[in-house]
Amino acid sequence: GENVEQHPSTLSVQEGDSAVIKCTYSDSASNYFPWYKQELGKRPQLIIDIRSNVGEKKDQRIAVTLNKTAKHFSLHITETQPEDSAVYFCAASLGGTSYGKLTFGQGTILTVHP
Amino acid sequence: DAGVTQSPTHLIKTRGQQVTLRCSPISGHKSVSWYQQVLGQGPQFIFQYYEKEERGRGNFPDRFSARQFPNYSSELNVNALLLGDSALYLCASSLGTVAYGYTFGSGTRLTVV
Numbered sequence: 001g002e003n004v005e006q007h008p009s010t011l012s013v014q015e016g017d018s019a020v021i022k023c024t025y026s027d028s029a030s031n032y033f034p035w036y037k038q039e040l041g042k043r044p045q046l047i048i049d050i051r052s053n054v055g056e057k058k059d060q061r062i063a064v065t066l067n068k069t070a071k072h073f074s075l076h077i078t079e080t081q082p083e084d085s086a087v088y089f090c091a092a093s094l095g096g097t098s099y100g101k102l103t104f105g106q107g108t109i110l111t112v113h114p
Numbered sequence: 115d116a117g118v119t120q121s122p123t124h125l126i127k128t129r130g131q132q133v134t135l136r137c138s139p140i141s142g143h144k145s146v147s148w149y150q151q152v153l154g155q156g157p158q159f160i161f162q163y164y165e166k167e168e169r170g171r172g173n174f175p176d177r178f179s180a181r182q183f184p185n186y187s188s189e190l191n192v193n194a195l196l197l198g199d200s201a202l203y204l205c206a207s208s209l210g211t212v213a214y215g216y217t218f219g220s221g222t223r224l225t226v227v
Contacts, residue, residue: 099169099170099212100147102216104158107155
């Protein structure tokens with residue numbers, strides 16, 4: 001089955017710096033890659049997603065890039081703010097199959113220091 | 115418009131007991147998926163239900179079962195609870211069967227003692 005590896009497990013940056021989180025996946029048939037932000041004690045919230053027919057997607061300070069050949073995708077956060085501090089999860093899915101299973105990475109704890 | 119609602123929010127059970135968790139999807143969403151999130155890890159897929167039928171099952175023992183009702187709400191049942199079942203159980207709803215744009219509920223925190 002699909003396996004998603006996420007790095008780093010923890011990331012500490014200063015306010016205003018950029019943060020990059022990387023994920024690799026094993027199943028070349030995966031074609032949907034969402035990123036979720038989970039604050040302590042709260043539900044995971046979708047922050048951005050990308051489908052395999054697109055190499056990059058941007059939404060204000062966040063962007064996601066996808067390299068299907070290398071089977072990896074990355075989350076980029078620019079101009080980080082303290083409220084960006086949370087756990088970030090990448091995921092992969094075989095979109096278009098009969099059911100929508102998300103396989104998640106292990107998570108990255110992002111801390112933004114003021 | 116209400117989001118995905120789950121009940122109860124917290125639950126403490128003893129080993130060997132049975133538990134039922136409940137989920138109401140966003141209005142208009144016909145698919146409900148269940149995930150288990152152990153502390154410090156990413157969520158793991160348990161089940162997906164669409165139009166009251168099981169569409170997918172993760173690598174969980176038969177002690178885990180679920181069903182979906184005509185109003186698209188869902189229940190997750192876990193029998194013969196083990197300490198290792200302690201986790202946050204998340205419900206996600208979506209319009210169709212694919213995983214695009216999943217919206218998660220706030221979860222049920224289950225503690226088995």
